Amino acid sequence: MAEQTSSRPFYRRQPGGELYCGGVSLEPVAKRFGTPLYVYSADQIAERLGMFQRALAGLDHLVCYAVKANSALAILKLLAKRGAGFDIVSGGELERVLAAAPEAAGRVVFSGVGKTIAEIDAGLKAGILAFNVESEAELALLAARARKLGIRARFALRVNPDVFADTHPYISTGMREHKFGIDIKRARMIYKHAAGDRWLEAHGVSVHIGSQIRSADPFGAAIERVSKLVTQLKGDGIALKAIDAGGGLGIDYHDGSFDAAAKVEEYAEALIRALGDFEGQLQIEPGRFLVGQAGALVARVLYVKRNGNKTFVITDAAMNDLIRPALYQAHHEIVSVRPRTGKACVVDVVGPVCESGDFFARDRKLPPLEPGDLVALLDAGAYGMAQSSNYNSRLRAAEVLVEGAKARLIRRRETIGDLLATEQL
Numbered sequence: 001m002a003e004q005t006s007s008r009p010f011y012r013r014q015p016g017g018e019l020y021c022g023g024v025s026l027e028p029v030a031k032r033f034g035t036p037l038y039v040y041s042a043d044q045i046a047e048r049l050g051m052f053q054r055a056l057a058g059l060d061h062l063v064c065y066a067v068k069a070n071s072a073l074a075i076l077k078l079l080a081k082r083g084a085g086f087d088i089v090s091g092g093e094l095e096r097v098l099a100a101a102p103e104a105a106g107r108v109v110f111s112g113v114g115k116t117i118a119e120i121d122a123g124l125k126a127g128i129l130a131f132n133v134e135s136e137a138e139l140a141l142l143a144a145r146a147r148k149l150g151i152r153a154r155f156a157l158r159v160n161p162d163v164f165a166d167t168h169p170y171i172s173t174g175m176r177e178h179k180f181g182i183d184i185k186r187a188r189m190i191y192k193h194a195a196g197d198r199w200l201e202a203h204g205v206s207v208h209i210g211s212q213i214r215s216a217d218p219f220g221a222a223i224e225r226v227s228k229l230v231t232q233l234k235g236d237g238i239a240l241k242a243i244d245a246g247g248g249l250g251i252d253y254h255d256g257s258f259d260a261a262a263k264v265e266e267y268a269e270a271l272i273r274a275l276g277d278f279e280g281q282l283q284i285e286p287g288r289f290l291v292g293q294a295g296a297l298v299a300r301v302l303y304v305k306r307n308g309n310k311t312f313v314i315t316d317a318a319m320n321d322l323i324r325p326a327l328y329q330a331h332h333e334i335v336s337v338r339p340r341t342g343k344a345c346v347v348d349v350v351g352p353v354c355e356s357g358d359f360f361a362r363d364r365k366l367p368p369l370e371p372g373d374l375v376a377l378l379d380a381g382a383y384g385m386a387q388s389s390n391y392n393s394r395l396r397a398a399e400v401l402v403e404g405a406k407a408r409l410i411r412r413r414e415t416i417g418d419l420l421a422t423e424q425l
């Protein structure tokens with residue numbers, strides 16, 4: 001892989017030198033805060049948000065960051081300060097937004113197939129922008145709660161456009177056989193029916209076809225279908241104010257020379273073309289693209305061991321810290337923080353968890369590694385810490401945010417006290 005890259009904030013000042021994030025060397029940061037440690041670049045997150053905002057500057061738009069990708073309060077705050085809204089999928093995520101940036105409540109859209117009464121009530125009371133409703137039963141419940149609380153509910157139907165997106169099956173969501181959304185063919189009838197309810201306001205229509213989608217084409221195809229529906233509804237006297245194109249724009253986990261700005265422009269063009277003459281607001285819900293490449297998981301090598309003809313590099317980070325390789329067979333580049341010279345070897349990089357699925361890389365050619373060395377797993381800013389767990393009763397990692405030449409702890413490492421706090425004998 002390229003050592004100094006435009007798509008990642010992690011780089012070396014000279015070939016073979018130590019790894020930096022922005023203006024901060026990772027070695028002292030790892031010593032100070034311990035490992036495993038998530039390190040994020042605030043500057044890159046802000047830069048990525050700016051790419052979307054610039055690409056959509058010609059039209060009314062709102063970038064709603066998908067909180068589930070990385071829900072760190074400090075990251076939510078920095079995005080809110082720069083005008084982002086939020087896409088949430090639970091009451092817990094709503095509380096995070098309210099804690100980090102209460103002024104952004106009116107820029108929140110609430111997605112998810114299984115909203116509870118308590119979650120709907122919390123969203124109504126917070127005055128969120130819209131509920132992305134995923135079934136007729138949910139719409140009926142939303143209307144009932146709105147009536148009960150005396151708060152009118154803005155909604156968008158999340159339609160299922162039946163568009164194929166080439167990605168991992170676990171994160172493809174836009175086809176009829178998936179649990180998400182409402183069949184686009186039924187949507188018109190549901191909007192017409194809802195028009196008779198004074199507690200419901202048809203705010204928009206939303207789609208989300210999946211995650212880690214590298215091509216702009218399926219996004220355009222989905223919005224074309226949505227635009228047709230919007231035109232039909234206009235004819236029915238229902239004027240929607242917003243089209244929410246969802247998230248899902250993918251990054252390149254292999255090649256560090258990936259041109260993020262060009263990708264965003266291509267994506268925005270596909271959406272804008274498909275919107276036709278729609279004059280309302282375009283909402284998008286990027287998660288991974290905003291934070292994925294901004295983060296690395298820094299781990300220390302505990303042991304190097306040989307079993308037969310295989311070499312295992314055992315790190316102090318494990319699948320409970322970063323589950324993507326185990327769950328999605330995902331690839332993460334692994335680099336030494338201070339590379340040693342010598343012959344590269346083919347190794348498996350694994351964690352200490354008692355599962356054969358606990359690996360970060362298999363048969364990977366890496367420069368020599370020895371116990372005590374630091375490695376960085378790149379592109380770990382999205383769906384890393386957010387999907388971490390206490391499996392094997394391991395304490396969850398700390399998180400550090402780098403702003404310019406400063407590194408700041410934004411989440412302390414868990415303690416044994418945290419681990420045992422909710423239990424009783």
Ligand SMILES: *Cc1c(COP(=O)(O)O)cnc(C)c1O
Nearest residue numbers: 066111211247248285286287288
């Ligand atoms: C997960 C999700 C997103 C974000 O997806 P990314 O691939 O991280 O951009 C956006 N909207 C909805 C409804 C989601 O479920």
